[in-house]
Amino acid sequence: MAVTVKTFTSASEAAGALSSDRSARYLGGGTLVMRALNEGDVTISTVVRAHDQALTRIDASGPRVTLGAGVTFARILAERDLAFLHAPARSIGGPAVRNMGTVGGNLFAPTPYGDFTVALLALDATVAVQGGFGARDVPIEEFLQARDRQAGTLVLSVSCTRPASSEAFRYRKIARIKPKGGSVITLAAHLPVSGGRIAGARIALGSMAPTQIRARAAERALEGRSLDAATIAAAASAATEGTSPSDNALGSAWYRREIVGVHLRRLLSGQE
Structure with missing residues (x-):
């Protein structure tokens, strides 16, 4: 099937083209859209681009x-x-x-x-x-x-x-092929501190649900507490609550549930 490419000078024009055509997709870097086209995705008939600085x-x-x-x-x-x-x-x-x-x-x-x-x-x-x-x-x-x-x-x-310090934001990706492999699990934590206690904890997980999700139970375990061994252990124990990982070639749902708490503990403890 032929694909039409439309190029615009402004983002607003490109947005208009996208909203008026259900078969249109925006082409940015191309790592998703071009892959879909190369694999024969017939739902895409128009590719939209914009040269807006x-x-x-x-x-x-x-x-x-x-x-x-x-x-x-x-x-x-x-x-x-x-x-x-x-x-x-x-x-x-x-x-x-x-x-x-x-x-x-x-x-x-x-x-x-x-x-x-x-x-x-x-x-x-x-x-x-x-x-x-x-x-x-x-x-x-x-x-x-x-x-x-x-x-x-x-x-x-x-x-x-912007995080207040380098310690306030932490990130870890677990992959079988480094650095370019797909994620077995991905974790990120933002831990603002006020008066020596965590205030506004946010823990995010990748590959633990159909989309990226927050680990709210782990956040509750951290909130208002100092980042000591007991608090970290409580957060790690709660890491799987509310998750729904799937099986794929990189790992099973069971495996992901088994390791997410381990890696959250390492992330919060500052271990490599």
């Missing part, structure tokens, strides 16, 4: 960081001001994938991919989108819950608060 803009000058949806992981790794995002960016594929893959595209990556989105979920990111309803900001958790219904929506940017 706003989509590749990075604003990392203040306490809140904004990444255009078209920012690649290679660019993140080149920015000193984004050091807290270097570990999740580096965990995305190999150099070729990091040179092409984008922040916006990663939001749509299916399990066992989408590792950068795990980090964004832990950082309580906001996703700026535009569609037939106009432009709006959506909390990342809400966006992910409705991800399968986002086909006619263009992601413009993602923003999050």
Whole structure:
């Protein structure tokens, strides 16, 4: 089947084209859309592109960081001001994938991919989108819950608060092939501290449900407590609550449930 390519100069024009054509998909880095086309996905008849510099803009000058949806992981790794995002960016594929893959595209990556989105979920990111309803900001958790219904929506940017210290944000990806393999599990933790106690804990997991999810029971175990051995053990014990991992070639659901608490304990303890 022939595929039509439409290129626009502005993101708003591209968003209009997406919202008016259910068979249209946006082409950013191409790591998802081109793979689908090469595998014969007949649901895509139109590919939409936009040469809008706003989509590749990075604003990392203040306490809140904004990444255009078209920012690649290679660019993140080149920015000193984004050091807290270097570990999740580096965990995305190999150099070729990091040179092409984008922040916006990663939001749509299916399990066992989408590792950068795990980090964004832990950082309580906001996703700026535009569609037939106009432009709006959506909390990342809400966006992910409705991800399968986002086909006619263009992601413009993602923003999050910069962690107060290097210890406040932690990330770990477990893969059989490093660094470019699919995720067995991915974990990220944002642990703001006030008065020596955790205030506003967020733990995010990848490959433990159909989309990236928060480990709310683990968060409750951490909230208001100091990060000592007992607190870490309680959070690790609660890590599987609310999860629904699946079996795939990288690992079984049983295996994922067995190891997620182990790796959460190591993450919170600062172990390599």
